Amino acid sequence: MNWVRDNWRAFVEILLLAAGIYYCIRLVRGTRGAPVVLGFLLVMLVLTSLTLALNLEVLRLLLRNFLAFFAIAVIVIFQPEVRRIFANLGSLPFFASARETRQNIEVLIKTVERLSDVRIGMLVAIEQTIQLQDVVESGVPVDCVATPEILETIFFPNNAMHDGGVIIQGDRIAYAACIFPLTQKPGLSASLGTRHRAAIGLSEETDAVVVVVSEETGAISYAHKGELVRNVSIEQLRDFLTSVLVHAPPPRGVVEWVRSLFGRSAVHAGLPANTKPGS
DSSP: OHHHHHHHHHHHHHHHHHHHHHHHHHHHTTSTTHHHHHHHHHHHHHHHHHHHHHTOHHHHHHHHHHHHHHHHHHHHHTHHHHHHHHHHHHTSTTTOOHHHHHHHHHHHHHHHHHHHHHTOOEEEEEOOSSOOHHHHTTSEEEEEEOOHHHHHHHHSTTSTTOSSEEEEETTEEEEEEEOOBOOOOTTOOTTOOHHHHHHHHHHHHSSOEEEEEOTTTOOEEEEETTEEEOSOOHHHHHHHHHHHHTSOOOOOHHHHHHHHHHOGGGTOOSOOOBOOOOO
16 A cells, blocks of 8 residues: 555556557547657657667757757648647537527527528537547538538539538537448337438437438427437427537536546447448
8 A cells, every 4th residue: 555655656657648648649649740759758768678679878958958949840840630639628618608508509500491492401410529530530621610501502412521420519610521330229110211221320329419401391400318318309409409519518527527528439339330321
């Protein structure tokens, strides 16, 4: 017990360092500068190992001073990613007022109403505390303010990005043409199209709210926590979104905190293969 009491700070430091490294790897994964940084880190690891093994004092001093320049180089290389991180922090629900959230809901409501009238299919996921990192990697970056006009343009049948899901983060359209995971839940109605199955699948693995408009009937549905509610009215959809996005309590517990930091892949493993939503 004395050993644990004397070394608990070291355990905390190792845990925080490991979490920080893991989160940084997730942020840079798939970016253009990632191979450069990973290759450089590999070289630095080899040089550091040789320095410690052979006790090379001059090289150790050079490496120590070079780390400061390396930190600046990382910021320059990943400038778009750093800017995106701070932009996303500003759009988190913690920083969003109830008024702003209601305005965002109305944007989606207007879009759903218009697309439902003309029977144009739609699949939109509203990101909450769990990052949809695995999903957005399959999509096309958009990064613009969400408006009914832009959403309608994305889902217009002749648009190259219409065959997929849209991710909304705060008041912004983050990604389009995303591949959502299909649900493997047994006993579902055979009449459910791919869009509805994708909506259920994503809501099973994250806390996202997914809204669907049927391409065949124009019917409106939403999925949350693995449950699909079909054929709702505009008012029912508005009430539901308000109850979840405006009046919902903050997430609790260690699991929710971990999932909010690292996304769904930190909790779920062995997920089914993704499929492009189609109908």
